Amino acid sequence: MAMNSLLSVENLTVKYGDRVGCRNVGFDLFPGEVLGVVGESGSGKSTLLNAVSGQLPPHSGRVSYKTRLNDRCDIYGMTEPERRFLMRTDWAFVHQNPRDGLRMSVSAGANIGERLMGVGWRHYGEIREAGLNWLEKVEIDDDRVDDLPSTFSGGMLQRLQIARNLVSKPRLVFMDEPTGGLDVSVQARLLDLLRGLVSDLGLSVMIVTHDLAVARLLSHRLMVMQGGQVVESGLTDQVLDDPQHPYSQLLVSSILQV
Amino acid sequence: MSNFENTAYNFAYLDEQTKRMIRRALLKAVAIPGYQVPFASREMPMPYGWGTGGIQVTAAVIGPEDVLKVIDQGSDDTTNAVSIRNFFQKTTNVETTEETAKASLIQTRHRIPETPLTDGQILVYQVPIPEPLRFLEPRETETRKMHALEEYGLMHVKLYEDISRHGDIATTYAYPVNVAGRYVMDPSPTPKFDNPKMNNMPALQLFGAGREKRIYAIPPYTEVVSLDFEDYPFTIQKWEEPCALCGETESFLDEVILDDAGGRMFVCSDSHYCKSRQEQGHSGSQSPDAEKASREVAE
Numbered sequence: 001m002a003m004n005s006l007l008s009v010e011n012l013t014v015k016y017g018d019r020v021g022c023r024n025v026g027f028d029l030f031p032g033e034v035l036g037v038v039g040e041s042g043s044g045k046s047t048l049l050n051a052v053s054g055q056l057p058p059h060s061g062r063v064s065y066k067t068r069l070n071d072r073c074d075i076y077g078m079t080e081p082e083r084r085f086l087m088r089t090d091w092a093f094v095h096q097n098p099r100d101g102l103r104m105s106v107s108a109g110a111n112i113g114e115r116l117m118g119v120g121w122r123h124y125g126e127i128r129e130a131g132l133n134w135l136e137k138v139e140i141d142d143d144r145v146d147d148l149p150s151t152f153s154g155g156m157l158q159r160l161q162i163a164r165n166l167v168s169k170p171r172l173v174f175m176d177e178p179t180g181g182l183d184v185s186v187q188a189r190l191l192d193l194l195r196g197l198v199s200d201l202g203l204s205v206m207i208v209t210h211d212l213a214v215a216r217l218l219s220h221r222l223m224v225m226q227g228g229q230v231v232e233s234g235l236t237d238q239v240l241d242d243p244q245h246p247y248s249q250l251l252v253s254s255i256l257q258v
Numbered sequence: 259m260s261n262f263e264n265t266a267y268n269f270a271y272l273d274e275q276t277k278r279m280i281r282r283a284l285l286k287a288v289a290i291p292g293y294q295v296p297f298a299s300r301e302m303p304m305p306y307g308w309g310t311g312g313i314q315v316t317a318a319v320i321g322p323e324d325v326l327k328v329i330d331q332g333s334d335d336t337t338n339a340v341s342i343r344n345f346f347q348k349t350t351n352v353e354t355t356e357e358t359a360k361a362s363l364i365q366t367r368h369r370i371p372e373t374p375l376t377d378g379q380i381l382v383y384q385v386p387i388p389e390p391l392r393f394l395e396p397r398e399t400e401t402r403k404m405h406a407l408e409e410y411g412l413m414h415v416k417l418y419e420d421i422s423r424h425g426d427i428a429t430t431y432a433y434p435v436n437v438a439g440r441y442v443m444d445p446s447p448t449p450k451f452d453n454p455k456m457n458n459m460p461a462l463q464l465f466g467a468g469r470e471k472r473i474y475a476i477p478p479y480t481e482v483v484s485l486d487f488e489d490y491p492f493t494i495q496k497w498e499e500p501c502a503l504c505g506e507t508e509s510f511l512d513e514v515i516l517d518d519a520g521g522r523m524f525v526c527s528d529s530h531y532c533k534s535r536q537e538q539g540h541s542g543s544q545s546p547d548a549e550k551a552s553r554e555v556a557e
């Protein structure tokens with residue numbers, strides 16, 4: 001475990017009964033760094049994401065996080081209230097399907113404002129103002145602030161989910177196939193936006209994707225997973241341009257054929 | 259009728275074991291103000307919409323010396339109020355009254371009497387939906403966790419949404435409150451007009467939800483605060499005119515349609531309060547005397 005890492009994962013193993021979800025995974029994530037996790041479906045990358053983000057207790061191993069107060073805390077050693085508080089303030093989670101991350105029955109402004117109200121904001125005008133600011137940042141017209149998400153397009157929904165997550169100024173963002181299910185042109189715009197936000201806000205990101213183009217565009221470092229294990233990791237360009245492990249080579253070549 | 263005809267029933271209908279079970283839930287509810295205590299709600303000889311939760315609570319606390327008042331939407335005379343009053347008259351033979359000050363036990367649906375309640379009185383509310391967070395979070399496992407961890411941001415999301423849609427907090431009934439600085443509670447479908455009466459009330463307030471199997475309580479003299487925003491503070495309903503029958507300007511008014519021609523008037527929803535004010539000589543624009551007086555002037 002590196003001293004200056006924001007998030008450290010050591011020997012993480014998740015089992016589903018006898019079946020192994022992921023085995024002995026370890027990595028450090030540094031402030032401002034974007035880590036991509038690639039692999040086919042069933043490779044264990046989603047299991048790893050859920051276990052690292054505090055939503056799936058591992059069978060063994062440790063996930064630790066350095067808080068704003070500079071103490072390093074064990075994610076599964078803290079109390080549930082502490083963990084839930086961390087997850088809705090300092091952390092964020094962007095789901096592949098924005099409907100899983102949004103409240104579809106309340107307006108865009110209320111969706112963005114929820115985290116603020118959750119930490120005690122009690123001034124309507126200020127909460128609405130923050131909502132309008134964030135709509136602008138994710139390129140949604142401010143006259144949509146009172147509209148229900150159900151009137152939004154897929155790309156807008158995903159951008160709204162991102163705004164709802166980032167409004168609390170998190171330091172660490174988990175993303176699960178954030179561009180999955182979107183048209184190619186919509187994907188490109190979203191990727192641009194994500195890249196801008198990540199660098200402007202200095203976010204640390206763990207992003208899981210099966211799309212190597214997305215991984216190349218967003219991540220600094222890459223981990224390749226197969227059968228629940230990390231088979232190769234390194235700088236993104238290095239892994240994609242000169243893969244060492246046979247499975248990485250296969251993955252890269254199959255994208256080249258597309 | 260006044261005889262204790264149904265000797266086959268236990269006092270107040272429920273058997274003693276059930277009453278003890280409900281009393282245990284009530285004690286827990288009083289000990290943790292605003293917290294929803296699960297209880298094994300029993301079948302009552304009336305449908306759920308009729309306030310079976312409130313009836314079970316009343317049955318568990320009523321004694322032979324009690325004087326019972328039953329109101330529905332402020333009135334002692336609706337079918338619902340009359341049936342519940344008759345039910346307890348038959349099964350307990352206790353004295354009943356319409357006078358708020360005379361009652362030791364008041365079961366209510368949708369209103370708190372206008373006459374301030376005092377030490378020693380008990381107010382029992384009939385509750386249809388006890389969970390204030392359900393509007394936005396239908397999963398009960400999640401709402402229970404939110405209460406346990408005091409994660410109440412969602413309650414303000416609802417109020418935020420009100421202001422965004424209607425320009426103001428449009429919730430006028432079942433307006434959420436914070437009890438004793440801890441639990442957020444749904445005061446049952448009473449108008450928000452009655453919320454301030456709950457704060458520091460000398461009487462004990464008990465809430466029973468039959469279908470949802472929940473009991474909760476506010477002990478006497480407990481702080482009850484209506485949720486709001488700094489720039490949209492909580493306010494109660496106001497009417498532009500006084501009660502048409504008793505001239506009261508500080509009570510909750512119901513609109514009454516007078517004729518097919520669109521004639522209408524506003525009168526106190528608390529029927530007994532209004533009647534006693536009239537008996538004390540107060541009058542309004544539609545009082546029989548006032549009408550007579552205005553007719554005489556016209557002639």
Ligand SMILES: [Zn+2]
Nearest residue numbers: 501504526532
């Ligand atoms: Zn009146």
